[in-house]
Amino acid sequence: MERASQIKKLSDKGKIWDMVVVGGGATGLGVAVDAATRGMSVACLEKTDFAKCTSSRSTKLVHGGVRYLQKGDVMLVLEALRERGRMKANAPHLVKDQAFVISNYRYWDNFLYFCGLTFYDLLSFGFGYGRSKYISAKKVMKYIPTSVEKGLKGGVVYHDGQFDDSRMAINLAQTCVENGGTVVNEATVTGILHNEAGKVAGVKFVDNTTGEEYTVKARSVVNAAGCFVDDIMHMDSPEHRKMVTPSQGVHIVLDMKFLQSDYAIMVPKTSDGRVLFAVPWHDKVVVGTTDIVRPTPEEEPRPLKEEIDFILGTAGLYMNPAPTYKDILSVFAGQRPLAAPKKEGKNTKEISRSHK
Ligand SMILES: Cc1cc2nc3c(=O)[nH]c(=O)nc-3n(C[C@H](O)[C@H](O)[C@H](O)COP(=O)(O)OP(=O)(O)OC[C@H]3O[C@@H](n4cnc5c(N)ncnc54)[C@H](O)[C@@H]3O)c2cc1C
Known part of the structure; x- marks a missing residue:
């Protein structure tokens, strides 16, 4: 070519x-x-x-959108799960199964996430990756040795895909x-x-x-x-209505010592109501992401300090030792082309990811 x-x-x-x-x-x-x-x-x-x-700046996940399930957007999840299956079938050299661990610090969350993720598996019927399962706190420490052990009540393992974007x-x-x-x-x-x-x-x-x-x-x-x-x-047409709201997302790259595992970490609820991932990637760990509306799109988006602070702060609640600024090996930022909401000022994490 x-x-x-x-x-x-x-x-x-x-x-x-x-x-x-x-x-x-x-x-x-x-x-x-x-x-x-x-x-x-x-x-x-x-x-x-x-x-x-x-x-090229994504979390590199081939996912069915677990977090959209939390919002009750079942049709979007169904569509994404089917795409997830097709991507693996069409490009097995670029898509692989990735196991995630959700560490729970409340007994109730073991039940909640196990049920939710079993439903997620059921929705992917025929296009499934691995099956979800409940694991004890001891197993969480075995799968992710760098987990914060204090107060750990167990965990849930689930599967999605990882790909090279x-x-x-x-x-x-x-x-x-x-x-x-x-x-x-x-x-x-x-x-x-x-x-x-x-x-x-x-x-x-x-x-x-x-x-x-x-x-x-x-x-x-x-x-x-x-x-x-x-x-x-x-x-x-110069009068065209604004169609896209750029929503910035940042990832930091850390040394593998912060994960020491082939399993990835998924934090299902961060302080800003999103999810956070720490995923193994070429012997390093990619941790992210954020979701911040930007006024204009940028070809070379720059991470904001508040985004790095948020990632480090949230990762530190689940990783031991907690990563700090000096542990960051690199940072990359991308902007999601989200359909602009009719009502200005809507939070980008609330904007549906489905087609418009
Ligand atoms: C932080 C973050 C994490 C994400 N994580 C995931 C994930 O884990 N899994 C997943 O599936 N998705 C993920 N996404 C979403 C995914 O990355 C996007 O949906 C996807 O990359 C959008 O692709 P696109 O082709 O629409 O946009 P782009 O990749 O931005 O492509 C648009 C292209 O148009 C070109 N262009 C612009 N103007 C012109 C012009 N005048 N002439 C010619 N070309 C032009 C640009 O140079 C650009 O290359 C994530 C996104 C972000 C930001």
């Missing part, structure tokens, strides 16, 4: 493509694979590199090309073309490596620009 050969396909000014996709993250590449495998002529244009933005994106790009699609990175969409009836009829883009401008005619244009969706909408 040589870039020069991909961009050459876009220089044919007379060609009308079935679809142009703006954005080469998980969404855009997924759409492009879908279109290509249906026999459509499709071109996916990415401004920087594939998965450079949000799609950036590699998944690259594999999607390769699959798209294998199926006759075209994908180009360093290609910034700068304008939308309209036909005489005022309907969208393609895009203009610039090859960032040469500065050359291209015009691509298309029967449909898919806006998959993540947090930058509104920038593309404004190219079409």
Whole structure:
């Protein structure tokens, strides 16, 4: 998949493509694979590199959304559980089973989380990973030796998947090309073309490596620009209503001594009502995340001090020794492209993750 050969396909000014996709993250590449495998002529244009933005900054979990179950969003969980199963079936080299331990400091929570997670297993019927089980406090210490032992009343083990988000994106790009699609990175969409009836009829883009401008005619244009969706909408119509609220999430990376296990930690209820994960990742531990609304999307989002403080503070309640600033090996931040709520000021963690 040589870039020069991909961009050459876009220089044919007379060609009308079935679809142009703006954005080469998980969404855009997924759409492009879908279109290509249906026999459509499709071109996916990415401004920087594939998965450079949000799609390489996730917690790397293939999950059914346990926390949405807490909110009673069963349909969303059902859909996500099916996707979780399909991802493992389609890309077993990138998706693996990951066991999580929820440590409980109240007897009641053993019962509550065991029942909830057994229901989660039942919902994934036919697409399941491992089965959930109750474990004693002694077993919690065996599975996660760095757990805070004082007051521990037991735990629940459940299973979700873990995947390599950036590699998944690259594999999607390769699959798209294998199926006759075209994908180009360093290609910034700068304008939308309209036909005489005022309907969208393609895009203009610039090859960032040469500065050359291209015009691509298309029967449909898919806006998959993540947090930058509104920038593309404004190219079409300056009056367009804001569609996306960027919600920032940060992870810190710690040494494996803070976990010493292949099991991951899941904290089901943090002080801000979210969940926190500490997951083994390439002999290190990734701990996160946060959920903070940002006024404008950023290509290189920067972690806020309050986010790091929150992660360290929450992790310290469950990890012994508690990690401190000097233990942080690296930090990465990403922004979720969440559907903007109609009512301003809604908390981003309350915004549904389902499609709009
Ligand atoms: C902290 C955090 C943790 C998460 N954890 C998980 C998880 O564990 N599991 C999970 O499944 N999901 C997780 N997610 C969600 C997941 O990462 C996102 O849903 C997904 O990456 C969104 O992909 P996207 O393609 O919509 O956006 P992006 O990956 O941001 O892609 C949009 C692309 O559009 C490009 N673009 C923008 N403007 C233009 C233009 N003018 N021309 C061309 N291209 C343009 C950008 O460069 C970008 O590459 C997490 C998200 C965050 C932030």
